[in-house]
Each structure stands twice: as C-alpha cells, then as structure tokens.
Amino acid sequence: MAQQNSDYNARHLSVLEGLEAVRKRPGMYIGSTDSRGLMHCLWEIIDNSVDEALAGFGQNIKVILHKDNSVEVHDDGRGIPVDIEPKTGLSGLEVVMTKLHAGGKFGGSSYAASGGLHGVGASVVNALSSRLDVQVDRGGKTYQMSFRRGEPGIFKDAGKNLSPTAVFEPFVSKSVLEVVGSTKRGVTGTRTRYWADRQIFTADAKFSYDDLISRARQTSFLVPGLKITIRDERGLAGTPGESGPHEEVFHHDGGISEFVDFLAADAPVTDIWRLHGTSSFKETVPMLDANGHMASTEVQRDCEVDIALRWGIGYDTTMRSFVNIIATPKGGRHQEGFEQALLKTFRKVVEANARKLKAGNDKIEKDDVLAGLTAVLTVRLAEPQFEGQTKEVLGTPAVRAIVAKVVEQEITAKLTSSNRNDKAQSALLLEKVVSEMKSRISARVHKETQRRKNALETSSLPAKLADCRSDDVARTELFIVEGDSALGTARLARSSDFQALLPIRGKILNVQKASVGDMLSNAECAALIQVVGAGSGRSFDLEAARYGKVILMTDADVDGAHIRTLLLTLFFRYMRPMIDAGRVFAAVPPLHRVEVINPGQKANELIYTYSEQELKTLLAGLQKNGKRYKEPIQRYKGLGEMDADQLAETTMDPRHRTLRRVTAENAAMAETTFELLMGSDVAPRKEFIIAGAADLDPERIDA
Incomplete structure (x- = not known):
C-alpha cells in the first residue's frame, strides 16, 4: 500500500485534475450513464473521425463492436498530432486524450466547421473508460499510447487478447509515446479502441446496433463520398449479427436531397427543393491576450445554410436538423428560424392569393405549413454554441436570423416563380396548406359543438x-x-x-x-x-x-x-x-364448419376451424378416433353465409370470439x-x- 502512495506524485494530479471531475459528474458531459450515455461516448469518437472527412482529409471510417464489449473506431484522416505541445511538454496525442478543452478545433485554424467543438469529447471518453488504446499512423510510423481511466501508462498484455483487467503501470517520470510499427509513405489515420468503465455505466448499458446503423446512414448522407463501415462481432440475440459477424457499409455520393428522398414515405406534392445561402455575423468571445489574460474579442463568423425539403400528401412532419453534421434532435436557433420564415412566407403568399385559394380571413398556422413536410436542415459555422455537451440544441442566436432570411428568400422565389413546373407545384402546395387550415378549423368547431347523441336526441350521424x-x-x-x-x-x-x-x-x-x-x-x-x-x-x-x-x-x-x-x-x-x-x-x-355425427339420440357436435391446417388436423383426429362427420364440409366464403347464431358464437360474442x-x-x-x-x-x-x-x-x- 505504501508503494502505491509513493508512486502517486504531482504528475498524476496534473493529468487527472480535470478528468476526475468528469468521473464524479459524468451526466454533465454525456447526459446519463445508461445506454444513451454509452452511445454518446461512441458518437464523440466517431464525430472526431467525421470531422477529418468533413475537412477534406480521409474518406473511410470503420466501427467494430467486439465480443469483449469494447468498441474500435478506425479512420484514414491526418492522425492525431504526435509532436510535443510546447505549453505542456506533452505529446499532442496525450494532450487530446487527457486535457479537457484541448484540441485542434479551437481558434479555427484546423477545422472551419466541426462537430466536436468543446474539446472534451476524446478526453471525456478516456476518463470514462477502464482502458483506452490509441494508435496513430503519421510520418511513416505507427505510434501507440494506452490509458486507464484517463491516466497514461502501459498495460502488460500483448497480442490479440487485450483486456482492461491486465496489469497496468502508469508513467511516473514522463510519458512514453511508443513506436510500434511503420506504414507506407503517405498513409495516415487514427485507431481508437476502448472499454467503457462499468464503475460508471449501469450494468444493462449496451451499444445499440440499430442506433449506430441509423447514425452511420445519416452521416453518409451528410458527408457525400464518405464510406462508413459498421461491423458487429458480439453475436447478441435479436441483432443481425446473432449468428456471426455482420457488416454493413454506407456510402452516398448524393447529399441531403438524397437524404430527404430516403426519409419521405408519402407520395410527393412537390419535388425536392434545395435552399442554399451564406451569411456572416459578428460574435464576442473570450480569448487569451499576449499576457495570458482573458479578454473579450469580436470575431467575424461565416454561416452556411443548406436545406433540402419537399411536401407530400400526408400530414406527418419529418424534420432532421444538423450543425456541422451533428444532429440536433431538440432543434435550436436554426430550426426556430426555419419554421418562423416558412410560416411568415406562406402567410404572405396565401393572403395575396386569398380569393383564388378561397382562404377567407383565417390565418395559416405553423402546423398547417409543416403538414406533410420532409426536411433536412444543415448549418455550418465555426465554434457554434450548444446548450450542454450533449449538443442536442443549437444556442448561437445569430443563426436564427440567417436561416430565416435564406428560407424566406428562397421559398418566396419558388412560390412566385413563373416557371411552369414550379408554378404547378406551388399551386398544389398552397391548396394543400389551405386545406390543412380548413381541416384544423373544422375540427376545432366540431370538437366544440359535437356531443354524443342519445336515443332521445336527433343525430347527424x-x-x-x-x-x-x-x-x-x-x-x-x-x-x-x-x-x-x-x-x-x-x-x-x-x-x-x-x-x-x-x-x-x-x-x-x-x-x-x-x-x-x-x-x-x-x-x-x-x-x-x-x-x-x-x-x-x-x-x-x-x-x-x-x-x-x-x-x-x-x-x-x-x-x-x-x-x-x-x-x-x-x-x-x-x-x-x-x-x-x-x-x-x-x-x-371461421373458415369451416365441421358437423361431427354422434351416435344415438345425442345431438351432433359443431366444430369451427380457422385455417386449412387446423381443418386437416381436426379431420385426422376424428378419423383416428373413429368418428364420422357430415360431408361436404361447409366452407364459409363470406359472413353472409352464416346465420345469426353462428356469427354471434364465432365472431361477435366476447365470451367465445377471437380478436386480433x-x-x-x-x-x-x-x-x-x-x-x-x-x-x-x-x-x-x-x-x-x-x-x-x-x-x-x-x-x-x-x-
């Protein structure tokens, strides 16, 4: 015990200082410690690889779910830097994996727009893993470093049987970034394999294959040309890989238009419309000055808006919104601007054509416009503000006005276009929106006035x-x-x-x-x-x-x-x-009625069967028991062939019937x-x- 204390020195404190906060309050960083939080950790690692592809480096990502509950992510991006970071004296790899708010996504020099923007993704996953191994291909060499619960060191195991329970020796004097192999010239990439720490996550937390497939498909739509391979080697019951390793590959050269086409289930009212625009805004952010003090600095940001949408004959709304390819399922400023501009534009156009559309003086509401809409909304900007590390809501205020302006201009142009095709589609769309408005108003009036009629009242039914x-x-x-x-x-x-x-x-x-x-x-x-x-x-x-x-x-x-x-x-x-x-x-x-002949004065027995197989089984049983039945056997082709007693007994009486x-x-x-x-x-x-x-x-x- 004394030996352990003597090995624990100031160096360990400096490494674990921030990561210990993650282990004590994991919910602040990953939302929860169940399957949802486990999947969020995986998204953080995958998103780092996707950001490389988004920046134009690398076009392949492979995710492997291993039998030992570890998960491995490969990419062919530039590879995490391995040179020494001057401020800390540590390798870039160790800085990324052990320091919160450290990485290449601050300052905007390495990534113009990315998903992992807080600089805590990889380090948080490292802190919440009982073991994490990273290999980097860079400069013709393969580098490797291992961590246990965020602390760098060496696991005393070798070969393919890697385990988080293997003997671990933390680095004491300084870290060592091992060179474990060589690569061909120009080959770069990162391989990360980790075992989630069961001290943190609940016992029933597991990786969801369906969620992983859905996310991979979605990302392949958002980053055209990116190839994502998902391989499941766990052999879990109820998954496609239960009988052996299962692999799926996602690769789409189309963009979000193809995504909308995939999501849309109903017949179209309009073609897929693409809305695109770019604008800039100023934002005040805290930055370090030359003296190392934080100072408020005004910076110029560019925001690119890209939207694909179409309306169908249905009334369900399918909306997917993204910021730098990171899904924002709970919306945010970009979605607010989108919906606000749609409503404003449609109200203006419907009011201008009220007589032609027979819209009266009633106002279009948001639900009327969104009925039957399938849309994919993406915005790209540097360092967006998210509400929390889970990145489910975009909080950058200026994005709302930018998206609203793009949508208003582009949709107005579509609805007022003189192009024959656009004109025909716009007419159908406006008619649909007005119909939805009338249905909503009619339903409200019906709900207010309709009362169940009893036998003494007149009924409009x-x-x-x-x-x-x-x-x-x-x-x-x-x-x-x-x-x-x-x-x-x-x-x-x-x-x-x-x-x-x-x-x-x-x-x-x-x-x-x-x-x-x-x-x-x-x-x-x-x-x-x-x-x-x-x-x-x-x-x-x-x-x-x-x-x-x-x-x-x-x-x-x-x-x-x-x-x-x-x-x-x-x-x-x-x-x-x-x-x-x-x-x-x-x-x-029933399909058949079999009348079994009973001897003597005893009444014949009626037996109903509901399938051909059931009839064959019944007849075989009767023959085996030496019982006779009347022929031909009655085959019901319709309910009208039954008399009331038979219909009641077999189909309508709650005591005897079968309902599906x-x-x-x-x-x-x-x-x-x-x-x-x-x-x-x-x-x-x-x-x-x-x-x-x-x-x-x-x-x-x-x-």
Whole structure:
C-alpha cells in the first residue's frame, strides 16, 4: 500500500485534475450513464473521425463492436498530432486524450466547421473508460499510447487478447509515446479502441446496433463520398449479427436531397427543393491576450445554410436538423428560424392569393405549413454554441436570423416563380396548406359543438349506422362490416346494448395514394371518420372517440383481406392514435364448419376451424378416433353465409370470439410496409408479389 502512495506524485494530479471531475459528474458531459450515455461516448469518437472527412482529409471510417464489449473506431484522416505541445511538454496525442478543452478545433485554424467543438469529447471518453488504446499512423510510423481511466501508462498484455483487467503501470517520470510499427509513405489515420468503465455505466448499458446503423446512414448522407463501415462481432440475440459477424457499409455520393428522398414515405406534392445561402455575423468571445489574460474579442463568423425539403400528401412532419453534421434532435436557433420564415412566407403568399385559394380571413398556422413536410436542415459555422455537451440544441442566436432570411428568400422565389413546373407545384402546395387550415378549423368547431347523441336526441350521424345504446366508451364496440348482406346477419347477431354496426360498400379509397381532399370527399372514408367522432390527421383527439373498440369484420377471403388492408391504411394514416392505443382489432371469422355425427339420440357436435391446417388436423383426429362427420364440409366464403347464431358464437360474442389486436410497435417499418403495399410506386410492389408468388395457396383464390 505504501508503494502505491509513493508512486502517486504531482504528475498524476496534473493529468487527472480535470478528468476526475468528469468521473464524479459524468451526466454533465454525456447526459446519463445508461445506454444513451454509452452511445454518446461512441458518437464523440466517431464525430472526431467525421470531422477529418468533413475537412477534406480521409474518406473511410470503420466501427467494430467486439465480443469483449469494447468498441474500435478506425479512420484514414491526418492522425492525431504526435509532436510535443510546447505549453505542456506533452505529446499532442496525450494532450487530446487527457486535457479537457484541448484540441485542434479551437481558434479555427484546423477545422472551419466541426462537430466536436468543446474539446472534451476524446478526453471525456478516456476518463470514462477502464482502458483506452490509441494508435496513430503519421510520418511513416505507427505510434501507440494506452490509458486507464484517463491516466497514461502501459498495460502488460500483448497480442490479440487485450483486456482492461491486465496489469497496468502508469508513467511516473514522463510519458512514453511508443513506436510500434511503420506504414507506407503517405498513409495516415487514427485507431481508437476502448472499454467503457462499468464503475460508471449501469450494468444493462449496451451499444445499440440499430442506433449506430441509423447514425452511420445519416452521416453518409451528410458527408457525400464518405464510406462508413459498421461491423458487429458480439453475436447478441435479436441483432443481425446473432449468428456471426455482420457488416454493413454506407456510402452516398448524393447529399441531403438524397437524404430527404430516403426519409419521405408519402407520395410527393412537390419535388425536392434545395435552399442554399451564406451569411456572416459578428460574435464576442473570450480569448487569451499576449499576457495570458482573458479578454473579450469580436470575431467575424461565416454561416452556411443548406436545406433540402419537399411536401407530400400526408400530414406527418419529418424534420432532421444538423450543425456541422451533428444532429440536433431538440432543434435550436436554426430550426426556430426555419419554421418562423416558412410560416411568415406562406402567410404572405396565401393572403395575396386569398380569393383564388378561397382562404377567407383565417390565418395559416405553423402546423398547417409543416403538414406533410420532409426536411433536412444543415448549418455550418465555426465554434457554434450548444446548450450542454450533449449538443442536442443549437444556442448561437445569430443563426436564427440567417436561416430565416435564406428560407424566406428562397421559398418566396419558388412560390412566385413563373416557371411552369414550379408554378404547378406551388399551386398544389398552397391548396394543400389551405386545406390543412380548413381541416384544423373544422375540427376545432366540431370538437366544440359535437356531443354524443342519445336515443332521445336527433343525430347527424350516417343513416346506415346501427348505433348502440350504451354511452360507456370503455365498453362500446364499433363493428365495420363488409356489405349489406353481412349487415343483416350482424344486426341479429349483435348485442345492441354495446355493439354498433357500420356497413361499407365494397373497397374504400386507398388513402395512401390520395390527397387529404380526396379522402374527405370519399363517402365511405368521411362516414367512418364521422362515426368514430374524433377527427382526423393532426386534429385527431383520442379522448373524443365514441367507441372503445373498432373491429374490422370482413370476409375470410382475398377480397376481405384487401378491404381490411384499405381500412387499416385509413386508420394508420389519419387515425393513428387509435392503433397506438390498441383500440383497433380484426375479427377472426371461421373458415369451416365441421358437423361431427354422434351416435344415438345425442345431438351432433359443431366444430369451427380457422385455417386449412387446423381443418386437416381436426379431420385426422376424428378419423383416428373413429368418428364420422357430415360431408361436404361447409366452407364459409363470406359472413353472409352464416346465420345469426353462428356469427354471434364465432365472431361477435366476447365470451367465445377471437380478436386480433392491430399494433404498430415499429412505426417506421409499418410506414414502409404500407407504402410498399398501398403506395404510388408500382415497381417495388410488383417485385414483392413476384417474390411471394411461390408461397401463395391457389385454393385461397376465388375464381
């Protein structure tokens, strides 16, 4: 113990002085110590490599998730400097890895615009790692230095079996930057491998492969030409690499226009518009003078704005904002300027064309403009101010006015352009925005005046609705049935106390391809939205829904499946909260009725089956037990073929029926699936049909 104390000298204090604060208060630097904080550390290392590519040095980054819970990041940038830094007498590598607020991103000489701007990223990751190894290729040599919880030294292990628990000897008199190999002339780069310290991070914290893939894809869009490789060697269950090492490569020569095209799920109203502009501003920052004192200095900053956006027929808004390729999910000054300028510009243009657009005196609101918008907003500037080290909000005040000016000029030019193509798209866009405004106002008026009607009041609900008597929303059920024939049987089968019926005739409109106006003018869609009673789109209010359950009851054939898909598309696009709340169900009517013959006076037994496989299993069991059944076996092609007792027993009576709850746990995947099956693009749907043709059972086709 005495030996340890004698080795602990002033040199160690100088190295660990700042990093100890990081270990005591990690949340100040990485937000949290769970998986989110663990991923933030990885972003810091990756962002340093991306900054090299952004500055024009290097075009390859590789991230490897190892089995031993370490992570490795390679790049072919310039490599961290290895020469001696005169003020500290330490190598540039050690300064970057052990000193807070130290690095090449201060002063603006090395990086015009970068993501890691506080100079604490690498040193914070080092402080929160039980082991960190760095190798730098520079000047024809490979240099290496290792750290334990921020302290430089040497781990006494060799070869490939590296471990953070290996014997560690810290440097005492001075640091040693080892030369461990040589490289070809002109080869440069940095390799960082670290093991997160489990004294800091929670036991269940782990690297998210999905988040890593999403970030890599996003970065490859933002830095055209950059190739990012992600390799997962952990073999974790539930990941693509569970059966062996899995690797994905991201490389896009396009820019943010390609990113918008990737993000947009709905059919377009406009092409992808690109807005670009550059401006400068003055900022007062504290800087060291010749005497080493801090003095306020006014500096000139350049701010470059680059935006790609398009409007689609939907109402969801997809917005991605970035500062020097660092995502700002909570927005900031640049996003405020963007939204402010959009609203101001659209209000001005709509007011100027109010008579033509039939907009009246009502004012456009921000949500009306943002409906259906997919946008990627990027700004690049030196030393931006972020609110906190996690860089989720941009705080530089001057950026707001710069972005607003660019957006106002460029969007005004688009909306007032005399170009035939721009003119046609602008007309459609303005019509959409005004329609959104009218829908919002209509929904507000409806919400204020609509009250559930009881049996003694007159009702404005569709005449074909067979409503229920109960006012208890938690208990009531709305069955959407296919056709009048099924309605007749369902009327007799239902419990009119709490079960309501709404018939639809044939196949409703495919709302994935239709505009909001077309959807609202479609009689079946309008009736369904009116009966549910909670509005549609952005104005949908789950609390106002008139029924606790909505049950889609269609025939058990191909047409019935198609109608069910069309109905689900309507709910997914315009009444999504019903699905998210688990209040939309699909009824499961039987496919067959088997009448088992009982001997003597005993009544025959009726057994219902719900699939071909279930029927085969039942018949095999009956033959094995020597039981006979009536032939031919009844095959239900539609709900109208059942009598009321059979429909009630199998499909409508809560005591006996089976319902399938419709969920959208993975909304992005659901969005992609709906677009594939119901969207405007025919080619991918054709490929899907051809690929699945071999799995189709010909017996299921009504011909």
